[in-house]
Amino acid sequence: KNQVEQSPQSLIILEGKNCTLQCNYTVSPFSNLRWYKQDTGRGPVSLTIMTFSENTKSNGRYTATLDADTKQSSLHITASQLSDSASYICVVSDRGSTLGRLYFGRGTQLTVWP
Amino acid sequence: EADIYQTPRYLVIGTGKKITLECSQTMGHDKMYWYQQDPGMELHLIHYSYGVNSTEKGDLSSESTVSRIRTEHFPLTLESARPSHTSQYLCASSGIMTSGYKYNEQFFGPGTRLTVL
Numbered sequence: 001k002n003q004v005e006q007s008p009q010s011l012i013i014l015e016g017k018n019c020t021l022q023c024n025y026t027v028s029p030f031s032n033l034r035w036y037k038q039d040t041g042r043g044p045v046s047l048t049i050m051t052f053s054e055n056t057k058s059n060g061r062y063t064a065t066l067d068a069d070t071k072q073s074s075l076h077i078t079a080s081q082l083s084d085s086a087s088y089i090c091v092v093s094d095r096g097s098t099l100g101r102l103y104f105g106r107g108t109q110l111t112v113w114p
Numbered sequence: 115e116a117d118i119y120q121t122p123r124y125l126v127i128g129t130g131k132k133i134t135l136e137c138s139q140t141m142g143h144d145k146m147y148w149y150q151q152d153p154g155m156e157l158h159l160i161h162y163s164y165g166v167n168s169t170e171k172g173d174l175s176s177e178s179t180v181s182r183i184r185t186e187h188f189p190l191t192l193e194s195a196r197p198s199h200t201s202q203y204l205c206a207s208s209g210i211m212t213s214g215y216k217y218n219e220q221f222f223g224p225g226t227r228l229t230v231l
Contacts, residue, residue: 102159109154
């Protein structure tokens with residue numbers, strides 16, 4: 001069964017600190033993995049997207065890594081800001097259909113305190 | 115920021131009412147999607163469309179219906195709303211290589227928060 005598991009479920013950190021969010025997946029055949037940021041009451045916004053040949057991808061203070069062998073990904077946030085408070089969702093796409101089906105994790109709810 | 119819009123953003127209605135959630139995109143994307151999301155849960159695909167006059171049901175069974183008469187417009191309708199329909203509904207669109215985006219990346223609208231009393 002194609003699944004995407006994220007940890008931790010929630011995380012509280014102080015402003016300025018770093019944090020790392022984890023994602024494990026069983027989706028096959030694998031096409032790509034994306035990290036989205038979803039603010040409360042809003043739609044998800046893409047942060048990074050990686051194929052199996054890409055090990056790391058950065059977007060400002062966000063750095064995603066991918067290990068296609070172990071089917072694990074992480075999202076590292078550097079020097080956190082209050083605006084980073086949001087849900088971070090790991091999404092994996094398969095290449096077994098023309099639709100490019102997406103499999104969503106439940107997200108990690110990050111809260112940044114001043 | 116993606117050019118995909120949803121209205122209304124919030125809707126509170128009584129049981130039995132007919133409602134239509136609007137979704138439109140200005141990117142010329144051929145594929146469009148509707149997702150349902152409950153608090154703290156993952157997004158579930160309920161409908162999708164490959165293009166005009168194409169509609170398919172997603173992974174999660176839904177009593178809603180959709181139509182795709184124009185490329186840019188993908189409305190979702192509930193004929194008779196019930197409290198079990200209370201949820202957040204997210205619309206998305208994607209277009210392969212149509213605007214320089216690879217990987218069939220989906221762009222999401224802001225969502226409609228529906229509450230049925």
